[in-house]
Amino acid sequence: MAEERFSDARLAFWAGLIGVLAGLAAAGVGFWLLRRPLPVPLTLEPPPTRTPVVWLVHVAGAVATPGVYPLPPGSRVQDAIAAAGGLLPDADAAALNLAARLDDGVRVWVPRKGAAEPPSGPTASGSIVTTPTVAPSFQVDINQADVTELDMLPGIGPALAKRIVEYRREHGPFQRVEDLLQVRGIGPAKLEQLRPYITVGTCSTAACP
Secondary structure (H helix, E strand, O other), X not given: OHHHHHHHHHHHHHHHHHHHHHHHHHHHHHHHHHHOXXXXXXXXXXXXXXXXXXXXXXXXXXXXXXXXXXXXXXXXXHHHHHHOOOXXXXXXXXXXXXXXXXXXXXXXXXXXXXXXXXXXOOOOOOOEEOOOOOOOOOOEEOOOOOHHHHHOOOOOOHHHHHHHXXXXXXXXXXXXXXXXXXXXXOOHHHHHHHHHHEEOOOOOOOOOO
């Protein structure tokens, strides 16, 4: 009987010890979990917007050297004209807004005195024109226009504009619009495309560029 009581006591001892150890283990796991740092949430940010280092601005019309020029952001019309070598003597400076702000990819048109002004596009300011062609309300005098001005016409690239100028120098000023058919590369269809955009002014052979 005493032996049975001793056996029961020993079992109770071991059961209690196991319970204590299990409790300590559970407490240790809980303590470790509480001390474990919480994960830091990741925040996705949009990539930074790249600002162009330079603007490319096309300066055309009555300037010393028409062409495309790199200008710093924030430039004005007067900066574009200065980059193109300044105004020609026959430039209509009164028609310009020299303080107008530029933007990347715009065209600055400098009209000649007595010539019609180009139309303003939806984002135009002063004489800044963003469209690469000429609207019907603005006509180019094919006896006065240079290669840059002729290049603005629809369907006329630099090569064809050069041919028109060369033909005019060799044969004299055009007498009528239909004379453009004598220029290689201009057919009836192209002439009809150009007709709303061009006019024929009077000038002497020496006066025509």
